[in-house]
Amino acid sequence: MKTLKIAIQKSGRLNEKSVELLKNCGLNFENYKSSLISPVSNFPLEILFLRDDDIPEYVQDGIADLGIVGENVIQETEVIVSYLQKLGFGKCSLKLAVPNNSDIVNLTDLNNRSIATTYPVILGKFLQKNGINADIRTISGSVEISPGLGLSDAICDLVSTGGTLKSNGLKPFGDVMSSEAVLIGRKGIENEILVQELIQRIQSVLRAKETKYVVLNAPKENLTDILKLLPGVKSPSVVSLAEEGWVAVHTVIPERDFWDRISQLKQAGAQGIVVMPIEKIIL
Numbered sequence: 667m668k669t670l671k672i673a674i675q676k677s678g679r680l681n682e683k684s685v686e687l688l689k690n691c692g693l694n695f696e697n698y699k700s701s702l703i704s705p706v707s708n709f710p711l712e713i714l715f716l717r718d719d720d721i722p723e724y725v726q727d728g729i730a731d732l733g734i735v736g737e738n739v740i741q742e743t744e745v746i747v748s749y750l751q752k753l754g755f756g757k758c759s760l761k762l763a764v765p766n767n768s769d770i771v772n773l774t775d776l777n778n779r780s781i782a783t784t785y786p787v788i789l790g791k792f793l794q795k796n797g798i799n800a801d802i803r804t805i806s807g808s809v810e811i812s813p814g815l816g817l818s819d820a821i822c823d824l825v826s827t828g829g830t831l832k833s834n835g836l837k838p839f840g841d842v843m844s845s846e847a848v849l850i851g852r853k854g855i856e857n858e859i860l861v862q863e864l865i866q867r868i869q870s871v872l873r874a875k876e877t878k879y880v881v882l883n884a885p886k887e888n889l890t891d892i893l894k895l896l897p898g899v900k901s902p903s904v905v906s907l908a909e910e911g912w913v914a915v916h917t918v919i920p921e922r923d924f925w926d927r928i929s930q931l932k933q934a935g936a937q938g939i940v941v942m943p944i945e946k947i948i949l
């Protein structure tokens with residue numbers, strides 16, 4: 667059987683989450699920092715550990731079949747690959763920012779000004795789309811210090827908490843793109859059975875992460891009200907308790923409105939609510 671290759675970041679922001687995701691998919695491999703390639707012992711897959719900038723081109727050119735990388739890097743490298751699955755981590759935005767005391771307030775104020783960035787392609791397209799004629803200064807890192815050094819009037823860089831901007835006396839004033847880690851594949855690879863199997867495993871892990879398993883007790887007469895509040899993979903299970911007139915309800919609920927849902931359930935008469943993490947949901 668053919669062995670697939672998946673490229674993930676060697677070290678940096680996406681490394682740990684990429685390794686965790688693949689391990690949660692049941693893949694066994696060693697994650698030695700010194701080895702650049704690691705075979706998976708229980709799936710026909712090899713893991714390549716690379717600089718993230720190289721991953722899109724390796725996938726486009728078929729050196730790797732699959733890759734995990736930020737959307738920002740894919741757009742910057744302008745590769746032609748298949749987007750297979752958003753992965754829900756590495757979330758950040760590419761933003762324009764200026765010094766706190768800058769006279770730049772609107773996008774049009776950037777005309778004839780300089781902007782430092784490590785994303786000249788994405789920024790260039792953004793400026794062109796908005797009819798702005800600015801001087802893009804491409805640098806390879808530490809973008810936030812460039813206005814302070816007199817190298818540029820503004821910057822365009824990745825932001826998540828905003829802490830780095832703040833500590834360098836900068837304020838964001840415009841969004842260029844939002845990004846998260848995605849699984850990409852060489853064009854056409856999505857039709858291969860092994861790839862479909864891997865995507866299904868990834869989706870079952872992601873689905874489980876977004877959901878909690880809940881067991882609660884309630885008097886039978888409150889059941890109708892409680893069931894109205896509950897979804898479930900198909901529908902909730904209802905089991906009689908040893909105590910007459912009581913039931914236990916088992917279900918899954920989405921993480922995003924978890925606390926609202928719990929307080930509504932308590933108001934509807936639910937008691938002894940037990941909440942558990944889920945490892946996988948296979949549909």
Ligand SMILES: Nc1ncnc2c1ncn2[C@@H]1O[C@H](COP(=O)(O)OP(=O)(O)OP(=O)(O)O)[C@@H](O)[C@H]1O
Nearest residue numbers: 675678679680717718719736756757758824825826
């Ligand atoms: N502050 C952040 N919060 C969340 N995600 C981020 C943040 N900064 C970057 N990312 C995402 O993580 C990816 C990797 O970021 P990292 O800083 O590790 O890259 P790098 O320094 O270019 O790494 P490499 O050594 O592999 O080239 C980015 O391309 C982006 O998609």
Ligand SMILES: O=P(O)(O)OC[C@H]1O[C@H](OP(=O)(O)OP(=O)(O)O)[C@H](O)[C@@H]1O
Nearest residue numbers: 679807808824825826827828829830831
């Ligand atoms: O909004 P924040 O949460 O402060 O994050 C933003 C910072 O994170 C990224 O750099 P990173 O820390 O990954 O270091 P790098 O420049 O070495 O890649 C990015 O380039 C910003 O500098």
Ligand SMILES: [Mg+2]
Nearest residue numbers: 717718719720
């Ligand atoms: Mg990089």
